[in-house]
Amino acid sequence: MGSKNPHHGLTPGLALGLALAIVLDTLAQLLWKHAVAGLPENASIQVTLLAALDQPWFAVVIGLFLVQLWNWLGVLKHADLSFAQPITSISYLAVAVASWWLFGETIGPVKTTGILFILAGVWLTSQGPRNTRVESERTR
Amino acid sequence: MSSMELGIVLVLLCALIEGFAQVCLKKSAMLVEGRVAWIATGIGFFCIEALLYSIALQWLDISVAYPLGAASFLAVSGFSRWLLKESLDARRIAGLGLIVMGCAMVVAQG
Numbered sequence: 001m002g003s004k005n006p007h008h009g010l011t012p013g014l015a016l017g018l019a020l021a022i023v024l025d026t027l028a029q030l031l032w033k034h035a036v037a038g039l040p041e042n043a044s045i046q047v048t049l050l051a052a053l054d055q056p057w058f059a060v061v062i063g064l065f066l067v068q069l070w071n072w073l074g075v076l077k078h079a080d081l082s083f084a085q086p087i088t089s090i091s092y093l094a095v096a097v098a099s100w101w102l103f104g105e106t107i108g109p110v111k112t113t114g115i116l117f118i119l120a121g122v123w124l125t126s127q128g129p130r131n132t133r134v135e136s137e138r139t140r
Numbered sequence: 141m142s143s144m145e146l147g148i149v150l151v152l153l154c155a156l157i158e159g160f161a162q163v164c165l166k167k168s169a170m171l172v173e174g175r176v177a178w179i180a181t182g183i184g185f186f187c188i189e190a191l192l193y194s195i196a197l198q199w200l201d202i203s204v205a206y207p208l209g210a211a212s213f214l215a216v217s218g219f220s221r222w223l224l225k226e227s228l229d230a231r232r233i234a235g236l237g238l239i240v241m242g243c244a245m246v247v248a249q250g
Contacts, residue, residue, distance in 0.1 A: 114245025
């Protein structure tokens with residue numbers, strides 16, 4: 001484990017992959033919310049499920065997740081998870097801003113601070129040793 | 141329970157399921173035998189999670205539900221410590237603490 005150490009150099013391809021990961025995450029969340037909002041309220045499970053099958057946005061969301069998986073595996077081929085994960089957690093911020101802009105959701109100071117705490121937390125948790133046994137390999 | 145509280149509970153449940161599903165995937169990557177079973181179990185749990193998250197989104201703003209999903213970091217750490225005997229260093233524990241505080245603030249504002 002850890003014999004091959006992908007270095008941290010940010011190549012144009014990797015930067016594109018990371019940017020795409022953020023965009024896809026954000027888009028998937030927004031469309032998921034949009035798709036759910038289109039379902040009938042307080043309907044039976046049967047009616048809701050039929051409505052969901054009729055709602056093309058759910059298929060789009062599933063498609064986005066598949067593309068995201070493919071892109072993410074590509075990113076991880078060229079970067080450590082501890083490098084990629086904190087960067088893509090920017091999508092927490094992107095989703096909040098986009099939801100305010102597109103859906104008119106409230107983003108007050110408390111929520112903003114909370115999201116920043118989460119970003120800092122993700123950053124910290126991602127920096128630990130990658131492998132329980134391998135501790136002194138990072139070069140950045 | 142208000143529908144918003146119900147949504148919050150559902151997203152936290154999703155985070156718990158996510159943690160378990162991730163451990164299943166890790167198991168499948170570690171083992172030689174029973175790989176497919178672990179992958180199938182992981183994917184099964186992801187599907188349940190997607191269903192519950194969809195229900196939660198009926199009641200929650202996406203700017204609440206999505207960041208709250210970061211609670212999955214807590215679940216992943218907990219399950220991997222418990223079931224995979226992975227270690228948790230002080231830095232990671234501090235990070236998880238920040239995530240918990242962040243989630244609390246996101247929920248507090250609503």
